[in-house]
Amino acid sequence: MIQMRSWMTGLSIESTLELWASSLRDVKARMRPLFTQDRVAVSAGSFLDGLLSDERRKTGWMRAEAAGDSGPWRQQAILGRGNWDAEALRDIVRDYALETLADPDAVLVIDETGFLKQGHASCGVARQYTGSAGKITNCQIGVFASYVSRHGHAFIDRSLYLPKAWADDPIRRNKTHVPETVEFATKPSLACAMIQRALSTDVPFSWVAADSVYGVGSIEMTLRRAAKGYVLGVSSSHGFTSWGKSYAVSGTAKEITAALPEDAWKRLSSGDGTKGTRLHDWAYLDLADLDAGDFGADFTGTWTRGLLIRRNIADGDTSYFTTWCPQGTSIETLARIEGHRWAIEDSFETAKNELGLDHNETRSWHGWHRHVSLVMLAFAMTAVIRHHANVAPPPKTLRKINQMHYRH
Structure with a gap:
């Protein structure tokens, strides 16, 4: 055994x-x-x-x-x-x-x-x-x-x-x-x-999380119409634009991140890993609020499209995520959802090392x-x-x- x-x-x-x-x-x-x-x-x-x-x-x-x-x-x-x-x-x-x-x-x-x-x-x-x-x-x-x-x-x-x-x-x-x-x-x-x-x-x-391979295409619309939130990785060149907000945001994820003031960042845990709490610096921009009827949904409510950014504390390396969530969802929640991706990485390691997944x-x-x-x-x-x-x-x-x- x-x-x-x-x-x-x-x-x-x-x-x-x-x-x-x-x-x-x-x-x-x-x-x-x-x-x-x-x-x-x-x-x-x-x-x-x-x-x-x-x-x-x-x-x-x-x-x-x-x-x-x-x-x-x-x-x-x-x-x-x-x-x-x-x-x-x-x-x-x-x-x-x-x-x-x-x-x-x-x-x-x-x-x-x-x-x-x-x-x-x-x-x-x-x-x-x-x-x-x-x-x-x-x-x-x-x-x-x-x-x-x-x-x-x-x-x-x-x-x-x-x-x-x-x-x-x-x-x-x-x-x-x-x-x-x-x-x-x-x-x-x-x-x-x-x-x-x-x-x-x-x-x-209630949520889907994935890396940048899956942050484009039909996945987003499928989840929007099903009333599911998501935190999906995107490349640094992925474009974002705000609308209906008091502030204007437009450009690639990398460009938007470079323009952020230091007080836009918040140090948060995305969950516990094998080496303890996984801390990163996070920033979040809610870019647009949409009524469910605007995207052909058969339910009611207001949902928010946003840009979530994770910065490594040690080397400053950044990762970018397109997000979709009920209006008012906190950055703490989004960081925690993204942190759930650790579970599948742990699962792959366990399944290969202990159960012969790759054998x-x-x-x-x-x-x-x-x-x-x-x-x-x-x-x-x-x-x-x-x-x-x-x-x-x-x-x-x-x-x-x-x-x-x-x-x-």
Whole structure:
């Protein structure tokens, strides 16, 4: 069983063991209807066990060893040859996570992460920039939606980004079993589809936060018409203009920031991170107030478009965000919403280091989505467990938990 440093418990050893065991039984039962044969369902459960084991590499051989199999074939069949719906599992993960984490004030955080690859056969692989490596490299890119509330956080949606060169290549599409319905879509388009899925399934949230990849395009209008606020990153060259205000603002984010007086800045926390409170200097300009009817909404109220700026205390480096919020929303609230993006960065790190998010050995479209969805389920399970406790277990407890896992 994984020794997740972020998994904390104030329960007794016996209660902790039972909570883990009952949670594992629960998630296996939830995904059981996806499989038409018992043996396939058992293999899927074993796959989940392997992801939750304390092996650092979640390869097919490692998962097979944890499951007691003589080789990785059953594990590989779950991702490749088996016939089951990864989209249905995604929905199961979402509904399961929301039973515990749901909150009307939650933030939906959109971000992407890279999956480094050596070859060129894996679906969607190309030389492209990934923040995971901080450079252009050979990788796949996955776009994710994480649900972040006061109860915890978990992934609830995901999509593999298919570069245009791949989308337009019938030979590579055929080799990696890309569905005919899948067309080229930009990362913001993938994110917008995730937001629309969340809206159509009544996922409770009030805000969306994302970096500058997602601060342009149809996402803004989708959220405005749905009465959802947002804090979306934009580039320094992004233009802003005020109207209907006693002051005039017009120019790029960088130009507007340079003209701000020093007393426009306020030192605020955007939340707690692994190293304590995350403090930055913040400035905020509300640029325009719009009645809901002005943008075709079927609700009432006044909303404000604004520019939020974050300045690093140590080196003065600045980041810029376009904002949309109910009139009167404070800068403290906006800074806190932006700070929720830390949760998905932490989730990527945990899912890769502890659950094998980037250890997928298949090359197909459905193999990627199946593997990632199973990891999402494992992550959601730990989030649910974490919600019930808040004190890190002593080393002796962790050893007993691991011993219990390998006995079963």
